[in-house]
Amino acid sequence: MIQPKGVLDLVANSMMLLASNTPKERFRSFLSKNLTSVGGAVRDYVEECLRNSGDQYNRALQDLVNHLGSLLGNNSTREFKEQPQA
Numbered sequence: 001m002i003q004p005k006g007v008l009d010l011v012a013n014s015m016m017l018l019a020s021n022t023p024k025e026r027f028r029s030f031l032s033k034n035l036t037s038v039g040g041a042v043r044d045y046v047e048e049c050l051r052n053s054g055d056q057y058n059r060a061l062q063d064l065v066n067h068l069g070s071l072l073g074n075n076s077t078r079e080f081k082e083q084p085q086a
Contacts, residue, residue, distance in 0.1 A: 027060065031067045038071050 035042050042064065049061035 024059065024063070028063055028067070031063060035067060036071075038068065042068055042071075 035045070046061065046064050046068075049057045049064065
């Protein structure tokens with residue numbers, strides 16, 4: 001299993017881009033292909049995101065929560081929203 005940090009490094013910067021095949025789309029594709037059941041791997045990824053800080057981990061956590069919801073039968077179309085800079 002690829003460690004969560006390795007996945008985030010693999011997809012690089014997950015900035016919200018409009019072009020196809022963006023890092024966020026590659027990460028979401030990875031989740032749908034590799035995390036196909038509720039279990040230890042999902043928990044490991046979520047815990048990794050919670051232990052680390054930064055926008056990239058926040059976005060990954062949101063995608064993980066949405067993916068977990070879809071595994072449980074709920075589909076979300078919510079996107080991670082950038083917080084305004086103070």
